[in-house]
Amino acid sequence: xxxxxxxxxxxxxxxxxxxxxxxxxxxxxxxxxxxxxxxxxxxxxxxxxxxxxxxxxxxxxxxxxxxxxxxxxxxxxxxxxxxxxxxxxxxxxxxxxxxxxxxxxxxxxxxxxxxxxxxxxxxxxxxxxxxxxxxxxxxxxxxxxxxxxxxxxxxxxxxxxxxxxxxxxxxxxxxxxxxxxxxxxxx
Amino acid sequence: xxxxxxxxxxxxxxxxxxxxxxxxxxxxxxxxxxxxxxxxxxxxxxxxxxxxxxxxxxxxxxxxxxxxxxxxxxxxxxxxxxxxxxxxxxxxxxxxxxxxxxxxxxxxxxxxxxxxxxxxxxxxxxxxxxxxxxxxxxxxxxxxxxxxxxxxxxxxxxxxxxxxxxxxxxxxxxxxxxxxxxxxxxx
DNA sequence: GATGACATGTAATTCGTTACATGATTCC
DNA sequence: GGAATCATGTAACGAATTACATGTCATC
Numbered sequence: 018x019x020x021x022x023x024x025x026x027x028x029x030x031x032x033x034x035x036x037x038x039x040x041x042x043x044x045x046x047x048x049x050x051x052x053x054x055x056x057x058x059x060x061x062x063x064x065x066x067x068x069x070x071x072x073x074x075x076x077x078x079x080x081x082x083x084x085x086x087x088x089x090x091x092x093x094x095x096x097x098x099x100x101x102x103x104x105x106x107x108x109x110x111x112x113x114x115x116x117x118x119x120x121x122x123x124x125x126x127x128x129x130x131x132x133x134x135x136x137x138x139x140x141x142x143x144x145x146x147x148x149x150x151x152x153x154x155x156x157x158x159x160x161x162x163x164x165x166x167x168x169x170x171x172x173x174x175x176x177x178x179x180x181x182x183x184x185x186x187x188x189x190x191x192x193x194x195x196x197x198x199x200x201x202x203x204x
Numbered sequence: 205x206x207x208x209x210x211x212x213x214x215x216x217x218x219x220x221x222x223x224x225x226x227x228x229x230x231x232x233x234x235x236x237x238x239x240x241x242x243x244x245x246x247x248x249x250x251x252x253x254x255x256x257x258x259x260x261x262x263x264x265x266x267x268x269x270x271x272x273x274x275x276x277x278x279x280x281x282x283x284x285x286x287x288x289x290x291x292x293x294x295x296x297x298x299x300x301x302x303x304x305x306x307x308x309x310x311x312x313x314x315x316x317x318x319x320x321x322x323x324x325x326x327x328x329x330x331x332x333x334x335x336x337x338x339x340x341x342x343x344x345x346x347x348x349x350x351x352x353x354x355x356x357x358x359x360x361x362x363x364x365x366x367x368x369x370x371x372x373x374x375x376x377x378x379x380x381x382x383x384x385x386x387x388x389x390x391x
Numbered sequence: 392g393a394t395g396a397c398a399t400g401t402a403a404t405t406c407g408t409t410a411c412a413t414g415a416t417t418c419c
Numbered sequence: 420g421g422a423a424t425c426a427t428g429t430a431a432c433g434a435a436t437t438a439c440a441t442g443t444c445a446t447c
Contacts, residue, residue, distance in 0.1 A: 019302060022302065022306070023305075026306035029306060035398080035399070039398095047301065048302065049295070049296075049298075050435075050436095051435075053435075053437075054400065055400085055401080055402095055435080055436080079443070079444060079445095080396095080397055081397065097309045097310070099303070099306075100310055101310065104300040104321050104322035105299045106329045107296060107297065107299075109236075109364050111236075111295075111360070113292060113294065114234065115210050115235065115236075116209070117357055118210075118357060119209070119212075119287055120287040121347055121349055122283065122284045122287060123288065127288060138290075138293040139294065162308055165379075165382065166307060167305060174301075177294075180367045184356075191352075192349075192352075207407095221426075226426095238407075242407080242429080267425055268414075269426075271426090
């Protein structure tokens with residue numbers, strides 16, 4: 018459902034081929050799919066079957082033919098309907114938190130290392146999102162409000178990663194303190 | 205991989221049956237699985253095949269037999285190894301953000317309503333996590349440090365939802381301001 | 392001569408969910 | 420009599436990923 022919605026959304030902005038959409042989705046750090054061709058081409062076929070998009074084949078001289086998809090009036094209506102869907106709560110997949118629960122067997126040094134690795138992993142993600150936000154590709158910006166909505170989505174991603182980084186830093190500090198006290202007590 | 209790790213983790217704390225584990229996992233607001241029997245019983249079979257847990261059947265007078273699983277020394281070693289795995293970055297699934305990107309067709313009122321619904325959905329999640337944190341069920345607390353690790357995991361979930369709430373509130377304010385200005389300009 | 396972009400798609404596999412199946416007991 | 424708990428599991432389905440398949444052209 019959600020992939021189709023995103024695909025239809027992009028088509029509401031401008032006509033595109035499956036290849037175009039695949040690139041956009043797989044390049045995006047924020048859209049939650051890997052952007053594999055399977056899903057996208059299927060989504061386009063289904064949208065076409067439902068009459069939400071039109072398909073025109075554009076043969077090119079030297080390159081393979083492109084199937085360009087254009088949103089239909091019915092598709093536009095459907096997009097508005099989907100926009101009104103009652104929002105889903107976010108889902109956080111943080112395998113690291115599960116990992117932490119059973120990590121008490123590790124030495125302080127090992128846990129510290131673990132936190133450091135997590136910090137780097139999250140930091141890298143944040144960096145990628147920031148880079149993408151600065152490049153600002155593939156953004157409609159048809160109205161000031163639309164630009165604002167897109168910007169808020171970006172800010173949400175950034176805030177999510179920043180929250181995570183702060184959490185790690187705080188925890189690292191506290192754990193180091195913790196270990197010092199234990200060392201003192203054991204001495 | 206991850207389900208097996210969590211199951212093995214709980215078994216490192218105390219022996220349990222598939223039924224016990226199912227309850228724990230499906231009750232948890234923070235473990236990322238629905239806790240369906242399929243996954244858990246499969247995980248237990250696999251862990252058993254790999255020699256990471258022992259199985260003893262406990263027949264009961266009036267109730268169906270329970271298969272109690274106990275972690276083996278090999279399982280404990282494996283758990284430590286898994287704890288050392290390089291951490292994965294968190295993944296955020298926020299369909300609402302995708303929904304927002306194409307929501308400029310909606311009226312200010314409709315978007316405001318959408319935000320309000322999202323606020324409630326997130327607020328409810330936060331509430332559930334808080335309730336669970338207060339109940340504090342199923343926590344090992346074998347060492348002060350382990351208790352701390354569990355607490356930090358809880359705090360992470362709470363902070364994640366709180367960040368989301370703040371983001372919504374800020375956005376709602378700004379959008380209302382936005383709309384006022386437009387109303388003025390149009391007048 | 393190899394790699395990568397262009398462009399479409401299929402197949403296999405993994406992961407996770409919901410629903411189903413069974414059967415006794417206890418609580419309302 | 421009906422629902423909930425205990426306790427095990429299977430089956431069907433859906434969502435998403437990786438890998439495979441094909442073929443041209445441009446670049447290094």
